[in-house]
Amino acid sequence: MKVGLYFGSYNPIHIGHLAIANYMVEFTGIDQLWFVVSPQSPHKKKNNLLDDYQRLEMVHRAVEGDDRLRASNIEFNLPKPSYTVDTLAYLKDQHPNYDFVILMGSDNLENFHKWKNFESILENYGIIVYPRPGFDASKVQEHKNIVVAGEAPLMEISSSFIRRAIRDGKDVRHFLPPKTWEYLEEMNFYK
Template sequence: MSNLVTDILAPKTNLRLKIGLYFGSYNPIHIGHLAIANYMVEYTDIDQLWFVVSPQNPHKIKANLLDDYQRLEMVHRAVEGDDRLRASNIEFTLSKPSYTVDTLAYLKDQHPNYHFRILMGSDNLESFHKWKNYEVIVENYGIIVYPRPGFDKSKVQVHKNITIAEGTPLMEISSSFLRKAIHEGKNVRHFMPQKSWEYLEEMNFYR
């Protein structure tokens, strides 16, 4: 299956690629996610962007969160045919809860010649100091930040390994908005990649 990254299907290689890791639940993926991803691979120094689908925490019940592999399938269909983008289930088999620093360590072990960087919204940057071993992440991997509406760069202490992608399109589409709209019987086909929307409709998700 093309455009899918797993701990089995992603082989080790000597190619020195810069990989951007875009973590999220993608419940569901939408055009805002794709617009940000497209900008990152075209306007930053990363070679590929991996959509890392976050698994459901087994200790928490969340009725509106689809099964892990259903969300992965929507992401896969969204990026299919675009070699710059990948769907990843790398966290599905790791211990839970998933911590980014542990995922990075695993990926580095599997792909020692890849250079991984985290992509995050500016809202997450403001709380980044609360992440497990955040100093290790920023020192050894680095972060690319896409601004959210209302982000004030002057109020954030920026590390030398943190890049603010200031030209990133400001996207206010949210997965929660789409879920609510679908539940209300609204047609959201132009808010989502076509193949992802077709799968969502076929499976009757979020009704």
């Protein structure tokens, strides 16, 4: 089984994340997509980041009923800070028959060379890049393991926009999966 790993804080998960996920499982050859919820980094300011398990719960609610998508807390129990190369090694050990690929925005690809052991990741795992606004596909280094999902929808919605809007009393329910919105309202998050 080919599994796409979509790392993020998901603070909160929104329809942009789901649109990209839907595109990836339908158009790139992956069988399943795992939303890997990244834990709070001990080196970063909290800055409105909800608790790890609250963000995981939002992702669970967002993907409920869609067998192609899964919420993953795999990094919660790994050493902090979590590095993608370590997460991949752990996952490969736990699921030796799965073929893992990384899904990343073109903005993250620009800094990929700064990741811990990026050469090892690049040689051993596929990377599917989804375009972000302003992305120039011609600048992507050519490599057998990097594929640009050129027809993926461009998403300009962001979690920080949603948090700001909620704090300002705006109704942004249609930017979020319905069950995620209900959970945010019930818990009074970001207000």
